[in-house]
Amino acid sequence: xxxxxxxxxxxxxxxxxxxxxxxxxxxxxxxxxxxxxxxxxxxxxxxxxxxxxxxxxxxxxxxxxxxxxxxxxxxxxxxxxxxxxxxxxxxxxxxxxxxxxxxxxxxxxxxxxxxxxxxxxxxxxxxxxxxxxxxxxxxxxxxxxxxxxx
Amino acid sequence: xxxxxxxxxxxxxxxxxxxxxxxxxxxxxxxxxxxxxxxxxxxxxxxxxxxxxxxxxxxxxxxxxxxxxxxxxxxxxxxxxxxxxxxxxxxxxxxxxxxxxxxxxxxxxxxxxxxxxxxxxxxxxxxxxxxxxxxxxxxxxxxxxxxxxxxxxxxxxxxxxxxxxxxxxxxxxxxxxxxxxxxxxxxxxxxxxxxxxxxxxxxxxxxxxxxxxxxxxxxxxxxxxxxxxxxxxxxxxxxxxxxxxxxxxxxxxxxxxxxxxxxxxxxxxxxxxxxxxxxxxxxxxxxxxxxxxxxxxxxxxxxxxxxxxxxxxxxxxxxxxxxxxxxxxxxxx
Numbered sequence: 001x002x003x004x005x006x007x008x009x010x011x012x013x014x015x016x017x018x019x020x021x022x023x024x025x026x027x028x029x030x031x032x033x034x035x036x037x038x039x040x041x042x043x044x045x046x047x048x049x050x051x052x053x054x055x056x057x058x059x060x061x062x063x064x065x066x067x068x069x070x071x072x073x074x075x076x077x078x079x080x081x082x083x084x085x086x087x088x089x090x091x092x093x094x095x096x097x098x099x100x101x102x103x104x105x106x107x108x109x110x111x112x113x114x115x116x117x118x119x120x121x122x123x124x125x126x127x128x129x130x131x132x133x134x135x136x137x138x139x140x141x142x143x144x145x146x147x148x149x150x
Numbered sequence: 151x152x153x154x155x156x157x158x159x160x161x162x163x164x165x166x167x168x169x170x171x172x173x174x175x176x177x178x179x180x181x182x183x184x185x186x187x188x189x190x191x192x193x194x195x196x197x198x199x200x201x202x203x204x205x206x207x208x209x210x211x212x213x214x215x216x217x218x219x220x221x222x223x224x225x226x227x228x229x230x231x232x233x234x235x236x237x238x239x240x241x242x243x244x245x246x247x248x249x250x251x252x253x254x255x256x257x258x259x260x261x262x263x264x265x266x267x268x269x270x271x272x273x274x275x276x277x278x279x280x281x282x283x284x285x286x287x288x289x290x291x292x293x294x295x296x297x298x299x300x301x302x303x304x305x306x307x308x309x310x311x312x313x314x315x316x317x318x319x320x321x322x323x324x325x326x327x328x329x330x331x332x333x334x335x336x337x338x339x340x341x342x343x344x345x346x347x348x349x350x351x352x353x354x355x356x357x358x359x360x361x362x363x364x365x366x367x368x369x370x371x372x373x374x375x376x377x378x379x380x381x382x383x384x385x386x387x388x389x390x391x392x393x394x395x396x397x398x399x400x401x402x403x404x405x406x407x408x409x410x411x412x413x414x415x416x417x418x419x420x421x422x423x424x425x426x427x428x429x430x431x432x433x434x435x436x437x438x439x440x441x442x443x444x445x446x447x448x449x450x451x452x453x454x455x456x457x458x459x460x461x462x463x464x465x466x467x468x469x470x471x472x473x474x475x476x477x478x479x480x481x482x483x
Contacts, residue, residue, distance in 0.1 A: 045190065098432035101467050104377050111355065115190055115348035122191030125429045126161040 023073040026053075026062040030071040033135045037127050045119045050076050054083035080112040080120065094144075095129055153413065153444050154420040156214070156313065157437045160192045160427060165202045165213075167434040172441030175212040177245060178202060179426065184232045185216040186269060187426040188343025199239055212242035216426075218267035220248050220326075220340045230254050237262050245291070246270070247326055252285035266290040268315070269326035269340065275307035282310050289313055289419060294323045297480040298409065302416045311419035316406045317436060317464065318424020320476060321345070322384040322399050330383045330398075334365045345382045353381070362386075403468035404476045407440075407456040410447040432467055439463050 020028070038046070046066040053062040065074035084092070088107045091097035099121050102108035110117040133141050157173035159165035168176045179185025181193040194202060199215075206213045215236045221229035229251055236244045237259040244262060246252050247269035255262055268291040272278050281287045289311040292301060305312050322328060328345075332338040335350045350365040359371040362381040369386035372378050379385050379401030388397040404424070406413070413421070421444065423436055439460045447454045465473060 042191065095429075095431045095434075098429045098435070098467060100428055101432065104379065104468075106360070106372070106375070106378060109353075109355065109360075111353060114351040114353060118189055118348045119191040121429075122161065122189065126163060126191070128163060 021073070022060055023063045023075070027064050027071040027073050029140075030064070032137075033132050034127075035070045036135060037131055038123065041123055041126055043123065045116070046123070049080065049113075049116055050074050050078045051120075052078040052081045053089075054081060055086050055089060056083055057085045057087075078112060080110065080116045082117070082120075083109040083111075099125075152417060152419060153410070153448065155437070155440050155444055156420050156422045157433060157440075158318075158423055158426040158428065159194075159202065159213075159433070160187065160189075161194070161430075162198050162202055162205075163430040164426075164428075164433040166205060167430040168437050169206055169209055169211050171434050171437035173211060173437050175214055175242065175420075176202070176206065177214040177216050177422075177426070179216045180232055180235065182228065182232075183341070183343035184219055184229055186218050186339055186343050187216075188219075189427055190348060192427060196235060196239065199235075199241075203240055214243045214245055214265065215241045216245045216267065217251065218245050218247045218269040219343050220269075221251060222341055230258075233259065233262070243288070246287075249281075249285070252281065252287070256285050263288050265313070266310070267326070268293050271324070271326040273304075275304045278304065278308045278310050282308065291315075291422060293325050294320065294404065295477050298412055298416075298478045301418075301478070305416050305418070312417075313420040313422055314406070314413060314418050314478075315404060315476075316421035316423060316440065318404055319380065319468075320399075320402055320404050320474070321382065323477075328384075331364070334367050334383060345384075346380070351381045402474050403464075405461075405464055405468070405473040406475060406478060407443050407460060407464070409475060409478055410443060410456075411451045411454050414447055414451055428467075435463055435467060 047068055050065045063073065063075050063078060064071050084102065084107055088097065088102055092099060092102065099108060103110065133144055136144055154174040155172065156175050156177060157168035159168055159176040159178045165176050165178065178199065179187055179193045181195050182188065185193065203213050217229065217232050217236065233244060233251060233255050242263060243265050244255065245265045245267045246255065247267040252264060255264060264285060264287045266272055266278065266281050266287045271293055272281065272290055273293050273296060278290045287310060291313045292304065294315050301314065326340055329338045331345045335347055337347050339345045346364055352363040354361045359373050360378060361371050362369045364381060364383060369381050369383065384399045385396065385401040387394055390397045421440065423440060425432060443456060443460060
């Protein structure tokens with residue numbers, strides 16, 4: 001059930017993304033949804049570092065940095081590269097899988113600065129999914145709610 | 151009340167996940183090396199701890215604070231200050247390992263409930279009774295090295311409540327005395343708060359597999375379909391006398407669901423779930439299974455049998471290839 005349901009929702013999500021370069025689109029969305037929540041946590045260790053998120057099955061790589069004003073596209077050499085399939089990223093975002101579980105089973109790969117990777121993981125774990133959903137644009141929030149409810 | 155369920159909380163979301171899924175109490179740490187899960191970005195500042203306490207207390211649950219590393223001479227004040235903060239915040243208990251810190255707590259906060267941490271490494275009732283007589287500890291968390299008959303013998307000879315580990319990653323289990331990682335990194339979990347400081351850990355995909363290194367020392371190389379483990383020295387594979395294998399400890403998880411009837415019968419006060427470093431998803435999933443299992447064993451101990459669904463859920467979350475009953479079960483004894 002899960003295998004089928006998640007990519008459908010993913011398709012819906014991607015279909016609703018603006019037609020921008022993916023890294024720019026990601027940064028815009030992250031600034032709207034993630035940044036206000038991150039600012040309430042200890043986000044200082046994220047600043048000035050470069051990141052890449054690799055969605056393996058979609059051949060998609062999102063490259064960005066975090067500045068004192070928020071997320072911005074950045075194609076420089078990343079300090080941290082996190083790779084997984086689209087489905088596993090969605091399972092992580094929707095809190096239905098534990099990152100360590102995915103890591104042990106080799107579905108999630110983190111390369112580069114391990115300490116930075118842990119900071120990112122622990123900050124994401126500390127976020128309240130409810131407050132993130134409230135900041136999503138309505139169509140995305142609808143898709144995300146369906147995803148979490150699957 | 152026997153068999154309380156004590157669950158890990160690395161942050162506020164995990165705390166809420168534990169409470170919402172039926173934990174009787176959670177344990178947490180402050181955001182520094184006063185606890186043995188001192189990972190970057192993990193743990194609680196005072197405002198978050200206060201919010202966690204409010205959330206738990208409103209629902210009739212309790213919050214325990216792990217202050218279970220050993221203070222160092224140059225930073226003694228950090229640990230005593232942590233005890234003061236715990237008392238001020240209204241923690242339901244502090245989990246201590248160091249006798250000096252216990253003395254400080256008793257003298258300055260006599261109302262504060264003290265638990266002896268697993269890091270205290272007390273495996274005999276004589277040791278536990280010493281801490282009880284001198285510092286009034288109310289509960290001891292037993293190191294994971296005793297068989298069930300040995301645990302029972304401890305329970306029979308002490309007034310202190312006994313808490314046992316029920317689920318989670320295992321290590322070489324010389325808790326509070328393990329210096330292994332310091333040979334590689336200069337830091338040991340007993341004072342720095344982690345076995346493998348993240349800054350010293352490196353993961354790398356190579357043509358021959360996924361490599362983990364600690365300060366440059368190769369710990370393991372995982373083949374394509376092999377499950378990975380935490381990058382600690384004790385769980386590495388090393389070449390010894392021409393053979394490469396888990397020379398110290400095989401990565402494995404403790405799962406004692408099968409032993410719940412015996413634990414209930416011998417009067418175990420609480421079951422502890424390992425994993426403050428894990429995410430809210432893990433905490434929710436493990437807590438849910440253990441709540442159901444503890445409720446079931448209390449209802450009908452004689453007919454208790456863990457369901458396949460519980461075991462499957464726990465297996466999915468575990469570190470390493472397998473589950474074990476650990477030292478609790480020693481059939482040769």
